[in-house]
Amino acid sequence: MSLNFRDTAIAFKSHSTRSLRRSKWLFFILSKSFLVNFGKSLTLIAFSLRLPINVIILKTVFKQFCGGQTVGDSNEVIAHNWQHKVGSILDYSVEGQFNELGFEQTKKAIFETLTLVNSNPGVPLGVFKVTGLVETSLLKKVSSNSVLSIPESKAWEKGKTRIDDILNYAHSLNVPIMIDAEESWIQNAIDEIAERGMEFYNKKNAIVFNTIQCYKTDQLAHLKKSMARAKHNGYKYGVKLVRGAYMEKENTRAKELNYKTPIQPSKDHTDSQFNECIEFILENLGSPQNNGDINLIIGTHNEESVIFAVNKLREKKWPNSDAPVWFAQLYGMSDNISFNLANQGYKVAKYLPFGPIREVIPYLFRRAEENTSVKGQTARELSLINKELARRKKLII
Ligand SMILES: Cc1cc2nc3c(=O)[nH]c(=O)nc-3n(C[C@H](O)[C@H](O)[C@H](O)COP(=O)(O)OP(=O)(O)OC[C@H]3O[C@@H](n4cnc5c(N)ncnc54)[C@H](O)[C@@H]3O)c2cc1C
Structure with missing residues (x-):
């Protein structure tokens, strides 16, 4: 069909x-x-x-x-989606946390979502943003290898422990969890957290997923390096592939600070790299008879990209529901992609933001x-x- x-x-x-x-x-x-x-x-x-x-x-x-202001509020949407085999990924969308209280609140909310993933098949994956749990200024310093002061080192260790608590909890429940990618100037620290998390928790199953942003020029190389690291160290590689959400911010900052933007020269370049990454991952995915080392989540609203991936899966003779590949869209957008894919048996889920109304406003x-x-x-x-x-x-x- x-x-x-x-x-x-x-x-x-x-x-x-x-x-x-x-x-x-x-x-x-x-x-x-x-x-x-x-x-x-x-x-x-x-x-x-x-x-x-x-x-x-x-x-x-x-x-x-x-979905609602709380996890509980979101149950109605989760049930509606799941009636048609579309999963929901509860995304605590409170942004710009800047103190311990806020970070701990975010951690608590993420724990709640993981508990739900464990008990509700309509919520198949968890997700979080590192900036909800650690101060952005620290991520920036760590990403550029700057020396941290003693209080900063303490705060950094606290932040890493907070994240490790979350990954550890996800691992104890055998629940996959994605780490969102953010701005390039903090991404080295996020990548390192994610890759260490994979190394530690992905021995048996892909629990931790990192994110690759194809609007940056070096991402196919980055993907190949990360996959090689996983293979060399004997852990499963979990990856979410997206184009990237901070293009204007990236270009503006590069201009202001007079460095070469990490962003692709055109949308076509981004699209090509997105397809190249899909192709590379699917080439290395194994076969329906022999797989399990790589898990992919394709986060896009682009119909051509979805068709490209579906055709590649068909070429490799993957039955629609069996490939370790998820398609993901944001709630409220592109239902034509999500529900038609799910109708044909593909694994599909939608990011479902929740949080107190005032705090979700930036989202x-x-x-x-x-x-x-x-x-x-x-x-x-x-x-x-x-x-x-x-x-x-x-x-x-
Ligand atoms: C489930 C899900 C999870 C996501 N998680 C993340 C995440 O962790 N981190 C993150 O950054 N984003 C994330 N996003 C957002 C994503 O990166 C895109 O911003 C958004 O999905 C739009 O891209 P698209 O593939 O849907 O399609 P399209 O509409 O085809 O592509 C638009 C995208 O193309 C790129 N682009 C547009 N114009 C140009 C240009 N002139 N030059 C170069 N590139 C260009 C930009 O990335 C733009 O967002 C997520 C999206 C989804 C659906």
Whole structure:
């Protein structure tokens, strides 16, 4: 059966007509950058004046892109997705933690999500960002091999212990956990944490997953080196492949500080490297009869990339549900990819952000900006929603 990402009946089967109408209205607003900018300013002003706008946010953009304010709140979405074999990856989306209290709160929330992964098949993987657990300034210093002061060394050790507690807990439950990639100037430290985590916890199964960002020029080489390290040291290699989320920030900083940007010269270069990485990993994945050393998560909303990977898996004769490969999208976006893949038996999961509404706002602003700047994608969401609403209307008549 060939994949048809335009099959809206499958794509939106977890959505009521009412929820589709809400999404249509929201994506329409997101397609207008002036409305997004206006909405952002209004939200910030309302928060600073302590106006009661939580309800409006909860019923609109929060509902579109988040599971709830707590793990428990997210159960409804998790169950809806899982009815159609789409998993949910609970992502504690509180950003910019900067003190011990905040780091400990994040750790607690991640523990909660791992406990759920262990007990709910609809939540197949865990995830976290290192910047939620360690001070960013420390990650920057460690990444550039700067000498740490004594208090900094202590804080760094504390941060590493916090992360190790999480990986250790995931390992004790046999639950896979992804470490998100972040800005290039802190990524060396994150890579080292992730690779050491794999070395320690991936002896039997792939528990720890690192992330490769294909918008950086050196990532195929980095991937090959990491895979060789895993093979040499006898541990399973877990990797999430993405294009990368911080392009503008990376380019701006490189310009300001006058160094060569790590970002690819064009989108085509990023796309090519993404495919090359998929190809390299799938070439080394083994076969349905003999595999188990590499596990891949492909995090993308790009239909061509998904088709590319699916074709490669078919060439290698992998039954749809058997390959150690997951496809992942963000909740609220690209259901046409997620639900059609799941309908054909592929392993699929969606990042499902949760957290107190005020603290999730930066995440929501980024989703809004992403959907405003990625014009093609918003237009695609809108046209698919319109198609499905028209199809449902015809059924009634
Ligand atoms: C499940 C999941 C997990 C994710 N985890 C992470 C993570 O850990 N770390 C992270 O950084 N991001 C992460 N992302 C975000 C991801 O990196 C992309 O920003 C986002 O998915 C858009 O890329 P795309 O592959 O979906 O598709 P597309 O829309 O085809 O690609 C857009 C992307 O292409 C790249 N690009 C665009 N223009 C140019 C250009 N001129 N030159 C070079 N490159 C260009 C950018 O990376 C841009 O985001 C994740 C995404 C998903 C779905």
